[in-house]
Amino acid sequence: MRLKAASSADLTQRQRFAEHMASIATEQCRASFAELFEFFAPRLKSYMQQLGSDPSQAEELAQEVMVTVWRKAEQFDPEKASVSTWIFRIARNRRIDAHRRTKRPELDPDEPLLRPPDPETPDTTLNRSQLEEIVREQLDTLPTEQLELLKAAFYQGLSHSEIAKAFNLPLGTVKSRIRLAFNRLRGQLEGDP
Amino acid sequence: MSTNKAETAFSELYSAYAAGCLDPAFALLVETQAALRADVKRDIQISELIAATQFEAAEPAEMDDGAVDRAFEAIDAVNGASRPAPAVLNGVSEALEELLDLPDPLKESALVAAGKSGWKFSGPGLRRLSLNVSDTAETELYRIEPGAVVPRHSHEGTEFTLVVSGGFTDETGTFGPGDLSVKGPADTHQPVADDDGPCLVLAVRDGGLRFQGVIGIVQRLMG
Numbered sequence: 001m002r003l004k005a006a007s008s009a010d011l012t013q014r015q016r017f018a019e020h021m022a023s024i025a026t027e028q029c030r031a032s033f034a035e036l037f038e039f040f041a042p043r044l045k046s047y048m049q050q051l052g053s054d055p056s057q058a059e060e061l062a063q064e065v066m067v068t069v070w071r072k073a074e075q076f077d078p079e080k081a082s083v084s085t086w087i088f089r090i091a092r093n094r095r096i097d098a099h100r101r102t103k104r105p106e107l108d109p110d111e112p113l114l115r116p117p118d119p120e121t122p123d124t125t126l127n128r129s130q131l132e133e134i135v136r137e138q139l140d141t142l143p144t145e146q147l148e149l150l151k152a153a154f155y156q157g158l159s160h161s162e163i164a165k166a167f168n169l170p171l172g173t174v175k176s177r178i179r180l181a182f183n184r185l186r187g188q189l190e191g192d193p
Numbered sequence: 194m195s196t197n198k199a200e201t202a203f204s205e206l207y208s209a210y211a212a213g214c215l216d217p218a219f220a221l222l223v224e225t226q227a228a229l230r231a232d233v234k235r236d237i238q239i240s241e242l243i244a245a246t247q248f249e250a251a252e253p254a255e256m257d258d259g260a261v262d263r264a265f266e267a268i269d270a271v272n273g274a275s276r277p278a279p280a281v282l283n284g285v286s287e288a289l290e291e292l293l294d295l296p297d298p299l300k301e302s303a304l305v306a307a308g309k310s311g312w313k314f315s316g317p318g319l320r321r322l323s324l325n326v327s328d329t330a331e332t333e334l335y336r337i338e339p340g341a342v343v344p345r346h347s348h349e350g351t352e353f354t355l356v357v358s359g360g361f362t363d364e365t366g367t368f369g370p371g372d373l374s375v376k377g378p379a380d381t382h383q384p385v386a387d388d389d390g391p392c393l394v395l396a397v398r399d400g401g402l403r404f405q406g407v408i409g410i411v412q413r414l415m416g
Contacts, residue, residue: 009249030265037261042253049254051213059257067267088245092213096220128238135242153205154240155247157212160205178208185239 009039009084017083018076025073033070036083041066044091050156051095061098065091080128138185146181153178204236211240218327218397219353221298222373225395226355228296229371291336291393295357299395302326303334312336316344318386331398337361340388347381350399359392361385 009017020036023029041062048058068090076086139147152158152166160178164171209215210223227234257263292303302324312320318341322334337343337359353375360369363382368374376382386392 033264033268034261037264041256041260041264043248043251045254045256046251047248050251055254058254059260062256063260063264063267066264067271070264070268071271082245084249085242085245088248089241091248092211092241092244095213096215096217131235131238132242135239136246139243139246150243151247153208154211154243155251157209157214159209182236182239185243186236 009082014082014084018078021073021076021078021083024070025076033066036069037066040069040084040087044087047088047091047155048095061091061094065094068094078129082129082132085132134187135185138187142181142184146177149174149177150181207236207240210237211244216327216330218330218332221302221324221326221332222353222355222395222397224298225296225357226371226373228298229355229357233371291358291391295393299334299357302332306334317341319343327397329399331396333396335392335394335396337384337386337392337394339386339390339392341386343384343386345381345383348376348378348398350378352376353397355395355397357393357395359390360387361392361394362387 017036017039020029020032023032024036044062044065045055045058048061049055053061065087069087072090076083080086081089139150142150149163149167152163153160158166160174161171163169164174167174206215206219206223210220215223223233223237227237289307292300292307295303303322306322306324309325310323312322315321315335318338320336322336324332324334326332334357335343339359343361353373354368355373356368356370358370360367360372361384362368363374363384365374365382
């Protein structure tokens with residue numbers, strides 16, 4: 001199982017990445033960039049291939065994202081996101097533009113987007129990096145079966161019905177497990193309705 | 194602590210968006226709603242964090258030989274090139290200030306569209322701006338004058354309407370900023386804008402929108 005922390009970045013590594021971003025922004029440090037490239041470019045390529053790019057397209061997209069990382073280094077704010085999350089968002093947005101692959105939304109009867117805003121606004125004292133710490137901690141404690149489903153939905157981009165087929169599970173089970181896991185990441189206890 | 198259903202429900206749009214699989218029109222819809230609503234914003238952030246941690250942990254793919262040198266070549270080439278001048282807006286209208294108040298992702302698309310195709314008359318008190326963001330889903334920003342009535346219409350596909358500012362009321366309810374209304378082919382409705390200010394809505398459709406009656410004819414003739 002390589003689902004968990006095996007090759008994800010630990011706290012020290014994440015701090016190092018953030019220092020590299022600062023060196024790129026302030027002094028165009030090429031050594032810092034090379035180190036970020038070594039970690040992220042192969043993962044960017046992997047992500048692009050995961051979503052259907054062939055190896056040469058994936059290589060090109062990974063290159064483009066890394067060049068964007070260099071050019072936009074000044075915009076990186078460690079208070080708002082870790083380097084991984086920031087780079088992933090660049091890659092994700094690039095992919096949405098590049099592929100324009102249509103995914104029809106399948107709306108749930110409980111579709112939260114259709115609901116009026118939550119009257120209890122989420123804890124606004126929680127900034128992005130605090131949220132990131134909480135989510136990372138919670139992800140480490142999730143049962144493997146929930147984590148696998150989250151990975152399929154949020155990283156591989158499969159719909160709930162595609163996941164049900166791939167994992168040979170009833171659709172309702174997929175939905176409830178993902179909901180359970182997501183609520184834990186929201187900081188809600190499982191016993192909550 | 195009261196817990197309503199919204200807190201336990203979860204949208205498949207979030208995961209498709211986080212993974213990068215959502216059509217750009219729907220991605221814009223999700224981003225705009227997140228900018229208007231704190232609860233949606235938090236869920237999107239969590240979704241992106243799940244995706245980013247899996248991205249970190251994924252089995253790395255092998256890059257071609259000399260990949261990092263190629264990146265430096267590209268960086269040098271980009272540094273050498275002069276930056277393109279910012280696009281000049283054609284036909285700056287009185288609605289420009291309203292566009293500048295739009296949430297970020299939408300503002301960008303709207304300003305580009307306003308500079309290119311501009312606002313089109315779409316009936317009394319109703320203007321629309323086509324946003325070219327997707328190959329498959331039609332995406333438009335509508336501006337409805339205070340109190341204006343949008344002619345009764347049906348939809349060929351499914352229409353997602355997100356209120357960006359102001360509000361409107363139709364047979365199914367009252368919608369304010371951040372609210373999303375979804376109408377299918379079987380629904381016809383006649384939205385009326387609130388009378389205390391213009392109403393801006395972002396509409397995404399995966400089929401054409403058909404107006405009934407005279408305006409429908411005008412719309413078909415004027416494209």
